[in-house]
Amino acid sequence: MDKYWAGLTDHRRRTSEIAISKLFQDDPQRFQAFSAEADGMLLDYSKTALDETALAGLIELAEQAGLADRIAEMFRGDAINVTEKRPALHTALRASADAVVEVDGEDVMPGIRHTLERMEGFAGAVRSGAHKSATGARFTDVVNIGIGGSDLGPVMATLALAPYHDGPRCHYVSNVDGADITDCLKGLDPQTTLIIIASKSFGTIETMTNAATAIAWLRGPLGEQASQHLVAVSSAQDKTAAFGIPPERVFGFADWVGGRYSLWGPVGLPVLMAIGRDNFRAMLSGAAAMDHHFQTADLRQNLPVLLGLIGIWHSNICGYATRAILPYDQRLARLPAYLQQLDMESNGKGVTLEGAKVSRTTGPIVWGEPGTNGQHAFYQLLHQGTHVVPTEFLIAATGHEPELAHQHDLLKANCLAQSKALMAGRSPEQARALAASRGHTDSDLERMTAHLTFPGNRPSVTLAYPRLTPFVLGQIIALYEHRVFTEGAIWGINSFDQWGVELGKELAESLLPLVQGGKDPSKDSSTLGLVAKLSVPKSAT
DSSP states (O other), rough: OOHHHHHHHHHHHHHTTTTTTHHHHTTTTHOOOTTEETTTEEOOOOTSSSOOHHHHHHHHHHHHHTTTHHHHHHTTOOOOOOTTOOOOOOGGGGGHHHHTOOEEEEOOHHHHHHHHHHHHHHHHHHHTSSSSSSOOOOOEEEEEEEEEEEEHHHHHHHHTTTTGOSSSSSHHHHHHHHHHHHHHHTOOOGGEEEEEEOOOOSSOHHHHHHHHHHHHHHHHHHGGHHHHHHHHEOSSHHHHHTTTGGGGEEEEETSSOOOGGGGTGGGGHHEEEEEOOOOOOHHHHHHHHHHHHHHHGGGGOOHHHHHHHHHHHHIIIIIIOOOEEEEEOGTTTTTHHHHIIIIIIOOOOSBBBTSSOOOOOOOOOOOOOOOGGGTTTTTTHHHHHSSOHHHHHHHHEEEEEEEHHHHHHHHHHHHHHHHHHHHHBBBBHHHHHHHHHHHHOOHHHHHHHHHBBBBOOOOEEEESSSSSOHHHHHHHHHHHHHHHHHHHHHHTOOOOOOOOGHHHHHHHHHHHHHHOOOOTTTOOHHHHHHHHHHOOOOGGG
């Protein structure tokens, strides 16, 4: 593999001074050559420094890494999560009705279909009012209590699909900070509120702490009938039974579905309640379509593979440490946060599948904000800062508000202008002419020329789609899932475990008695000093 990495590095060294805009001058048809489309979704990566040699080298790198075999292993149900000795089969949750997927010789699809039908039946009863509250009222609100994958996915999807909401209002609580659940429950009526407790183990401390607070809130007016307002997304039926939640209101999923990949199953229950069966299934269909594309398309036209290779190019070959996710779609406001977890928890690894130290940089820092808000926040750094940040724009051809089509036109114009400006920049000659036109002269002219110059040559990709529908949202999420997998496969790491989240949890549990007034002189002076500073005098409690 080293020679393929070295070949790409050498090519970058030879071509690094060639501006992206020069690539367009040399090839007026560059867009056609460096874009790809699948089921109406277009990926334009022509505004990067990739040329045919670099792209060929990246594809060869993927082939040498055995990417095609790794893809087949994942969809086949092989135990590719080697540290936990299990498959990563989130894709089975959205597979077609006639699919057969085996784990340890057993077809798991009948169980998946049965769970989905149970979810649809229960959600449909809540939506229609057939499933009533303890007082006989219709449920008007649903509060989902979870954290990590049990929160970020459904929150993102619920917001993204707001035009399709015709069910109960959905709310989300994740942070153990009491302010989160207090602000959520304020204004809700316990007698018409359904609580979903989403924790596979039913032991996640943040989730169960918030659940206890919600149950106490329900018991105010409902007493022991509060359990009738509880639903569990969990595989620990012994623990859910202890909360008085009957099996028909418990929706579990297998350990081969990781939390950050779990939106497609029971973790998506609040989304299903909000948008209904048909729209939820359309979201699954969009993801399944991207799964099929990922498995069958040639690497040169494969959207997830291309997006992954672009990430490798920017991170490892160009040395860019971060990537910005910039959806020009306000309803995708939580997509950057969702992709932060998906990418950084999956590929933020320092050892290979074999346990050896990695020899090159892995997962980049992922961040972002919707446009056009970001333009008035951090785009200054994108355009003129000393850090080059590859950007990923998302934009729909049309919005859901036909009466405001002129605003969507302005949104599109801004998105396209930003990618153009990042690439082209503003030359010193252009800046000098602009400064002079504004009345600057002599030494002031030179000073303002420097300030008005944009270096340009900042890479970006654009993901364009017809409209943000449930199908398209499914495509987008699956695209990024497989992009993360592609990068992880090339780096030779396990994208499906997350040992890095354990240590902080363990230390928090050990520190709680100290925070609550206990003594432990063995702790470091910083920890002891902070505990003392944060201690609340008894008179103040």
